[in-house]
Amino acid sequence: NAGVTQTPKFRILKIGQSMTLQCAQDMNHNYMYWYRQDPGMGLKLIYYSVGAGITDKGEVPNGYNVSRSTTEDFPLRLELAAPSQTSVYFCASSYEQRGETQYFGPGTRLLVL
Amino acid sequence: AQSVTQPDIHITVSEGASLELRCNYSYGATPYLFWYVQSPGQGLQLLLKYFSGDTLVQGIKGFEAEFKRSQSSFNLRKPSVHWSDAAEYFCAVGPNDYKLSFGAGTTVTVRA
Numbered sequence: 001n002a003g004v005t006q007t008p009k010f011r012i013l014k015i016g017q018s019m020t021l022q023c024a025q026d027m028n029h030n031y032m033y034w035y036r037q038d039p040g041m042g043l044k045l046i047y048y049s050v051g052a053g054i055t056d057k058g059e060v061p062n063g064y065n066v067s068r069s070t071t072e073d074f075p076l077r078l079e080l081a082a083p084s085q086t087s088v089y090f091c092a093s094s095y096e097q098r099g100e101t102q103y104f105g106p107g108t109r110l111l112v113l
Numbered sequence: 114a115q116s117v118t119q120p121d122i123h124i125t126v127s128e129g130a131s132l133e134l135r136c137n138y139s140y141g142a143t144p145y146l147f148w149y150v151q152s153p154g155q156g157l158q159l160l161l162k163y164f165s166g167d168t169l170v171q172g173i174k175g176f177e178a179e180f181k182r183s184q185s186s187f188n189l190r191k192p193s194v195h196w197s198d199a200a201e202y203f204c205a206v207g208p209n210d211y212k213l214s215f216g217a218g219t220t221v222t223v224r225a
Contacts, residue, residue, distance in 0.1 A: 004156070035215075040122070040217060040218075041217055042117070042203060042205075042214070042215030042216050042217045042218060043157075043203070043205075043213075043215040044215075045212060045213070048212070058212070090156055090157065092156075092157075101147075101159045101162065102157075102159070102213070103159075104149075104156035104157040104158070105156050106154075106155060106156045107154075107155075107156055
């Protein structure tokens with residue numbers, strides 16, 4: 001199993017550009033999550049999904065969109081990139097039972113200039 | 114609302130010495146508590162978790178944590194650190210598995 005994979009690993013965007021961060025998992029997890037990690041801060045939940053076709057906002061959803069058309073994939077879309085979106089983005093997944101571990105991808109480092 | 118405080122931003126410890134990382138949480142009921150470790154350039158890896166039962170929890174890599182309800186704490190310990198333990202450590206709390214709240218993290222430096 002590859003676990004949780006993320007692409008790209010690193011990207012530089014210009015202000016106003018858009019991009020999609022890809023996330024895939026091969027563990028048949030129903031729950032998937034997107035976090036951002038800023039220096040000196042803990043992870044903040046952007047969006048999450050409890051199954052294909054079901055998504056919901058987390059703590060910091062503004063400026064982002066998600067979709068979940070399959071169990072495996074959970075892409076994160078940035079529209080009109082802003083410098084405040086410079087961060088490291090982590091995707092994670094878990095089983096649906098309570099207390100289950102979240103498995104994290106290696107992260108995508110995004111720089112918006 | 115749930116929240117997590119990790120009072121120590123950075124800890125330096127000698128190899129072979131003991132390590133304790135502090136975590137205090139705020140949550141109205143019995144929380145789910147987690148410790149994750151992040152090595153440089155890597156994603157987060159679960160060290161251990163608590164949601165019921167024995168308040169002393171054993172994890173991977175020789176780590177353990179103790180849940181103290183009266184102090185709202187879930188401190189992480191290791192009796193003897195190795196150079197490979199240098200990393201950033203995150204405490205997290207949640208009512209369920211999802212919608213976790215993470216602390217700001219503690220960076221551990223191990224000196225020879």
